[in-house]
Amino acid sequence: MLESIEKARTKARKAIESLYDCTCNISGYEDYKDPVTKATKQVSKVKYKDQSCKVSKQSLSKNNQTDTVNQVTYEIKLFIAPELEIKQGDIIEVTNKYGVKEIYKSGEGFPYTSHQEIILLKEGNS
Template sequence: MVVLNVSQHRKAIERMYTDRATISRYIEIQKPSGETVLTPDPIPVYTDQPCYLSQTGFAKNDQTEAQNDIQYEAKLFIAPELIIQQGDIVAVTRGSTGRIWVYTAGEPFPPYSTHQEISLQREGYA
C-alpha cells in the first residue's frame, strides 16, 4: 500500500502556482437602525493569494454588430483552507504579465487535503 505524503504533495502542487488572487464578497452589515444590509461594494476577504488559473474550455464568441460578449469558464487551484463562496468576486493577476482578470466563483467543490478547485465564470464585453 502506497501512503501519500500530503505535505510533499501539496508543496509540489503549489510550485505550479504562478498567479495571485484576491477574493472579495459582499458582507452583511448592521445599520444603526438595526437593519441588516449588504455592503455597497465587495470587501476583500483574501488578498494576493498564490494560485493557478486554468482554462476549462474555449471562450464562446457571441459577436453581434452592436457588441462582442465574452463568456467562458475557468478553474482556480488554490490553498484548501481558504473559504471561497459561490458568488465571490475573484480577481486573478496572471503570472508575470501583471494583467488582472475578474471572475465570479461558482459553487466550490469540496476541498482536497492538498488544494481546492474553484469553478470560475467570466462574462463581459470585449
C-alpha cells in the same frame, strides 16, 4: 503509516503549489447593519489578499460555429489553498505573472487535501 501518508500529502501540495503562477484577491458579501437607519444590507469585504493560485482554461467540445461567428465554450478553474473559505458568488480578482487582471465570480468549489478547485465565471459575461 499515517505519518507517511501525511508526508505524501505535504509533497503533493508542494508540487501543486509550485505550478501556481498568479495571485488573487477574494471579496465576499456580508451583512452590515447601519447604526443610524438600522437597515441591514450586503456590503463587499475583502476576505483574502495576494493569495497564490493558478487559473486553468479548458476548452469544451461544444463549438457553436456559424457563418459569421466561431463561438468556443471553455471552463475556467481556480486552483488555490484548501483552507481558504471561498463561497459561491465571491468575487475573485486574479493577476497573472504579466500583471494582467481579470475579475471572476466564484462557483461551487471542490476541496481536496492538497488544494481546492473552483469553477469561475468571468464577470461581464453571461
